[in-house]
Amino acid sequence: MTQTDAAAIPEQRAADARGPIMKVSKLTKHFPVRAGLLATKQNVRAVDGLEFEVGRGEALGLVGESGCGKTTTGRMLVRLLKPTAGEIVFDGKDITHLKGGSLRSLRQELQIIFQDPYSSLNPRHTVGAIVGMPLKVNKINPPGGVKKRVQELLELVGLNPEHYNRFPHEFSGGQRQRIGIARALALNPKMIIADEPVSALDVSIQAQVINLLRELQRELDLSFVFIAHDLSVVRHFCDRIAVMYLGKIVEVGDRVQIYEKPSHPYTKALLSAVPDVSKIGDKATGRIRLEGDVPTPINPPSGCRFRTRCWKATEKCATEEPPLVTTSTGATAACHYPETY
Template sequence: MTPDVLLEVEDVTKHFPITEGIVFKHEVASVKALDGVSLAVRRGETLGIVGESGCGKSTLARVIMRLLEPTSGTVRFDGKDITQLSQRDLRVFRRELMMIFQDPYASLNPRKRVGFIVSEPLEIHGLGTDAERKRRVQDLLEVVGLNPEHYNRFPHEFSGGQRQRIGIARALAVNPKLIVADEPVSALDVSVQAQILNLLKDLQGEFGLTYVFIAHDLSVVRHISDRVAVMYLGKLAELAPARDLYAAPRHPYTGALLSAVPIANPRRGRGRSAFVLGGDVPNPINPPSGCRFHPRCPRAQDECALTDPPLEQRAAGHEAACFFPLEKWPLTADEMRRPATVSAPGAETEPLAAARGPS
């Protein structure tokens, strides 16, 4: 682990058991939410994580936070293996890593005042006197764009955007090094989303924060992220700097996601040929053999159903798990179905997608 890496996730899996029986329960299957995820987050950067619902983004966030125990694998924070920490050591660790939750309505206790909600982390960790905590909370409310006089109000007296600002203030209370933001703007209006994103960027520069930012919206991720990880059915499909990934995606799944993003310019939008994926996301209880994306992939060949492609470097800092990556971007729907090269030299085969016909 290099000194500039703050968080390292190494070959992490998380399987949720499915049991039968009332008195004598036994496991009959498991939901494979994460299956061999490895990535690193550098100090001061924002790593965006995107993918369809059910791909494992939120599960990964909760494993990083130790809200869920990994089935296997290692999570290292600031050089220390946190998957082996005792409950006592874990409390100290939680000062360094905080979380912003998706729903600003459900993540705040409706029976507690804002002052208590934001100061609770300070009280749990025994930081400061009552007067110092109150002053700290009022300062934080001002930092996130709220009036310090809101200290005595209840959450129901605020709008959705204001509630998310309260959640951000709570996350900042103990001066963490890393903040995991699990879809923090998905429940907000577009205009409020922009305010929260700009606030997060300003706070990152002011406090030297590192973010793991989870979202569905590719436009939101592009605005805030330095690097982007694309997940599909519990595995990483692509990992690259944000500018490179949006300019030249290499994985067909990433290409399909980007082709669905609306374009503000009508002239460019009319000339674009979007590609719509066929079929549904496979069942995580029984994922496909080989590449998990191959049943829906327009470029899949026989090799894809037999072997799971590793995450390999396709350009400087740009990794993709695909035997038949995209050669250029943008591509038409027909070009998406015709891989020009294969991973094994001299081994060209007819694409499976050609036999299927258009999706």
């Protein structure tokens, strides 16, 4: 547990000799649905062929609008959902089809933080029972006992360890989220999937929780997949960002590449949609309004999935699916006509 210099540049981290901590390829999740009486079986293609890597100690942001498959992806990464196809390699091991004991030992290294702090804590359990649950379930007896370890964890996430015997309803949203974080840390995981960990919190509390996560990341050398829809939060926390649209990744890049020089038109539109307080009253400056709705994931558009709403779309976009390739900015984007700067 070394104090790594957290400000290290992403490239260096990814170049860790042990390779990336997580490598995802062709990850797919289809949910079967039945439409109508004479059911022809159809699939909701929630996640359709994701490819990405997470370096050691890196925080990868996963952004996109509602329904684009972010949460499904997160659930698959911790194996709460079974992928339809594809492969997840964690720390050099293929974890896609783990079962029984090996799945259990994986779960000690890979934990999840949930979105809703009001539903992620059992209302009938004390804080001590909630945070100590992973230890009990895995029959781990830390030196000094479970209680001591739980109190250390509570202190680590900035809660009073004396609150061991309190119940979740006695805490505020931010404190509850800290309890959830302490629970995720109980097993000393190497990686944490954070599924919109701050979107249910007040803005002022969001900053505290984000700062806490960042401190923990530095101190414990954690890797993160940070799922969010709030672009400014992601910018603050993540080294690299992957933008999703309709079950696919459209662009991956570092902070500068994504926020200052977005290559994919969707990334550009998404960024322009972020309200900017400093520009209130100005005439709409370069704001891109996307027409229409997100197409249904049951029957996604052919070729590029974004073409139905893209102002650059041509014949080619309907027939040929753009691969993820490196663009002029150095990011990776899936677009036939990426933005250039």
